[in-house]
Amino acid sequence: MMKRLTIWLLIWIGLSFNLSNYSVAEASKSTLEPEYAKWGRLAVQETKNKYNADILDYKYEGRFPISSQTVEERFRLWIVQGTKEFGVRVRIHVRLDDDSAEAIEFEELQ
Secondary structure: OOHHHHHHHHHHHHHHHHHHHHHHHHHHHHOOOOOHHHHHHHHHHHHHHHHHOOOEEEEEEEEEEEEOOEEEEEEEEEHHHHHHHHEEEEEEEEEOOOOOOEEEEEEEEO
């Protein structure tokens, strides 16, 4: 009887430990994604569409206030278009009240 109780207790502890780790891991996934990730995905997609090119790398340059209601999320992308490689700066104007893209600007870098 004592052996059965010990086995069940060990199984219960093991399951409890695994379930608690699972929920912590799931909760931490949302905190691992930076605030600008949504805009980074948009910058990459729009650059691919505009230049019909592959994205080699990108860097987040920061958030810059434009007004009390609007900020600029800025990215630098390195792209390859055929045999040509070059940089593109993408500026996304974001409305703070509804977290929507107001405008997207592209600037080729030499």
